[in-house]
Amino acid sequence: MSTVSLSEVCKESVFTAFFKNHAKPLRNFLLYKYGNEDQAEDMAQEAFIKLWQNCASVTLEKAKSYLYTVANNSSLNEIAHQKVVLNFENNFSGLDRTNQNPEYLMEEKEFKNKLLNAIEKLNETQRVAFLMHRIDSKKYSEIAEELQISVKAVEKRIHLALVQLRKEINI
Amino acid sequence: MEDNYFLAKWLNDEMTETELAEFIPAADFDQFKKIKNYTNHLKVADFDEAKVLEKVLNHKKANPQFIPMFGTGILKYAAILVIVLSAFFLTQNLVSDTQYAENGKKTTFSLPDASEVVLNSGSEIKYKKWNWNSNRNLELKGEAFFKVAKGKRFEVTTDLGKVAVLGTQFDVKARESRFDVTCFEGRVKVNYNTKEIILTKGQSVCFENGIQTNSQSENLQPEWLNNEIAFNKANLKSILGEIQRQYNVSITVKSDYSSDLFTGKLPTNQLDIALQIIAETYHLVPKKTTSNQIIFEGK
Numbered sequence: 001m002s003t004v005s006l007s008e009v010c011k012e013s014v015f016t017a018f019f020k021n022h023a024k025p026l027r028n029f030l031l032y033k034y035g036n037e038d039q040a041e042d043m044a045q046e047a048f049i050k051l052w053q054n055c056a057s058v059t060l061e062k063a064k065s066y067l068y069t070v071a072n073n074s075s076l077n078e079i080a081h082q083k084v085v086l087n088f089e090n091n092f093s094g095l096d097r098t099n100q101n102p103e104y105l106m107e108e109k110e111f112k113n114k115l116l117n118a119i120e121k122l123n124e125t126q127r128v129a130f131l132m133h134r135i136d137s138k139k140y141s142e143i144a145e146e147l148q149i150s151v152k153a154v155e156k157r158i159h160l161a162l163v164q165l166r167k168e169i170n171i
Numbered sequence: 172m173e174d175n176y177f178l179a180k181w182l183n184d185e186m187t188e189t190e191l192a193e194f195i196p197a198a199d200f201d202q203f204k205k206i207k208n209y210t211n212h213l214k215v216a217d218f219d220e221a222k223v224l225e226k227v228l229n230h231k232k233a234n235p236q237f238i239p240m241f242g243t244g245i246l247k248y249a250a251i252l253v254i255v256l257s258a259f260f261l262t263q264n265l266v267s268d269t270q271y272a273e274n275g276k277k278t279t280f281s282l283p284d285a286s287e288v289v290l291n292s293g294s295e296i297k298y299k300k301w302n303w304n305s306n307r308n309l310e311l312k313g314e315a316f317f318k319v320a321k322g323k324r325f326e327v328t329t330d331l332g333k334v335a336v337l338g339t340q341f342d343v344k345a346r347e348s349r350f351d352v353t354c355f356e357g358r359v360k361v362n363y364n365t366k367e368i369i370l371t372k373g374q375s376v377c378f379e380n381g382i383q384t385n386s387q388s389e390n391l392q393p394e395w396l397n398n399e400i401a402f403n404k405a406n407l408k409s410i411l412g413e414i415q416r417q418y419n420v421s422i423t424v425k426s427d428y429s430s431d432l433f434t435g436k437l438p439t440n441q442l443d444i445a446l447q448i449i450a451e452t453y454h455l456v457p458k459k460t461t462s463n464q465i466i467f468e469g470k
Contacts, residue, residue, distance in 0.1 A: 019224050041218050048227040092212035134210040159176030166202050
């Protein structure tokens with residue numbers, strides 16, 4: 001019954017659990033979109049505040065889509081896109097960990113830089129979908145739900161992102 | 172294969188390398204593999220989740236502006252059913268019940284406590300069935316005879332005065348400015364303006380324009396129940412009014428109204444005799460123009 005889940009979101013324990021599951025992915029989504037960490041954090045915070053304030057009228061099942069709708073809408077009048085600050089995991093050193101050949105290491109470093117630049121050059125929709133999959137390990141269906149588009153559209157964006165990345169790296 | 176985004180399927184491990192090889196050259200494939208591998212190790216800076224959560228929870232929850240009452244279909248129908256049933260119940264019990272007796276007719280009915288009421292012609296009674304046993308209250312316009320079952324205070328309210336009893340038989344008549352109450356059994360309390368009178372068996376009282384007249388009666392029932400109307404010092408206008416109601420006729424008098432008062436009985440089932448009695452008393456000549464149109468002319 002809806003009245004049960006109505007109060008559920010308002011329960012601090014339920015809300016906290018929900019926050020822990022969704023805060024980082026939401027903030028990351030905003031980060032991929034706008035490239036500014038502070039702004040992404042602020043906007044994620046704003047979306048959660050709105051959810052908290054209106055918890056009585058939002059069911060737990062609807063909370064996630066509520067969150068992303070607020071985030072999507074609030075984005076409109078924000079500042080221009082900045083460079084997405086991405087990094088590789090500290091202990092990640094390419095395909096061949098045993099190869100410490102300086103030439104190989106140079107090549108590897110170069111490839112990493114090219115890849116990051118290529119990601120930066122992707123158009124916004126492709127980059128957001130691509131990074132949500134690669135960094136946040138989301139399923140295409142989840143991405144589709146959050147961006148409020150079809151799974152097919154997500155696949156298209158990912159596919160085109162890969163084509164574009166390879167093209168950019170090879171220049 | 173325009174809408175088959177095979178790279179997306181491969182990236183999502185929905186397609187094996189061998190399958191992918193059918194779509195793209197081996198050299199390209201190595202690069203895609205490298206991109207997949209490298210991007211698998213991308214990360215972004217963490218942020219202070221606990222701080223954000225604290226800030227969020229510090230905001231006050233808004234009062235809910237809209238709470239859907241009926242989430243599911245079955246509840247909706249249950250609610251509608253409840254509303255319909257209670258509306259039915261309310262109309263049955265809370266809304267006043269009204270009983271009429273048209274001109275020329277009498278209506279007998281029972282109240283919820285088995286008290287009996289006989290309405291004389293051209294009368295109306297309003298009462299509420301809801302909680303009747305502890306609130307026996309009726310509104311009367313016209314004349315009615317009551318046989319009240321024993322119980323709590325029983326009240327008859329009219330425009331002219333109020334009658335309250337415990338368990339008895341009595342007649343109340345409130346016509347124009349004349350208020351008549353006759354007690355046939357037990358005790359009856361009559362309120363008229365500020366006056367309060369107790370009637371016992373066989374007593375009757377009449378108020379007209381503030382003047383009180385008491386009288387005695389040997390009858391066990393009001394005469395009108397036996398097809399007679401009794402008048403006690405009644406004027407011509409009220410007598411004609413009664414005849415018009417009893418016989419459902421209309422009477423016009425083409426002469427001055429006499430101020431003489433009449434005491435006596437008139438039948439309510441023989442119009443010609445009743446008219447004859449009036450004619451002789453007041454020295455008038457009755458003429459029937461149609462079956463329900465009567466004109467009295469002066470002699």
